[in-house]
Amino acid sequence: MAFRLLRFIPLLFFVSIFTRVVYAHCPLCTVGAGAAAVGAKWLGVSNIIVGVFIGAFAFALGFWMNRLIRKNFFRYQPLGIAFFSYFLTIIPLMPIMQGYSSFYLSFFGEYG
Known part of the structure; x- marks a missing residue:
């Protein structure tokens, strides 16, 4: 079994060398x-x-709104517009979700 898995390591190496950068967010994923x-x-x-x-x-x-703007007016414009969109979406929802103010991250234990 281990020998079978070891045969795929060269394949993974070659695939990782010849791949291009992909940004996988499409309108369908956004919706x-x-x-x-x-x-x-x-x-x-x-x-x-x-x-x-x-x-x-x-x-x-x-990120989709940034694609509508053809010209970059400042450095890191896509990330800036994404954060701007994030804050314009999250800040109006904060009064609805007031009871949740902490960020729970546990590697062990139960949810909730």
């Missing part, structure tokens, strides 16, 4: 993140999890 947030909230998923979907939607939307 999918927004729909996942709405669907998760409708199913009763915690606001923290819904916040992850909303954050992904906001950043993807910001």
Whole structure:
């Protein structure tokens, strides 16, 4: 079994050398993140999890808005517009999600 896995290491090496950089956010993925947030909230998923979907939607939307602007007016414009879109999406939602102010990250233990 281990020998079979070792045969794929050269293949992975060659694939990693000849690949190009890919930015995988398409309109379908952007709408999918927004729909996942709405669907998760409708199913009763915690606001923290819904916040992850909303954050992904906001950043993807910001990157798509940057593509509408053909010229770069300042350095790091795509990232700046993505953060601007993120904050314009998250700040109005903060009063709705006031009870959740901390960031829970646990490598061990239960959720919730």
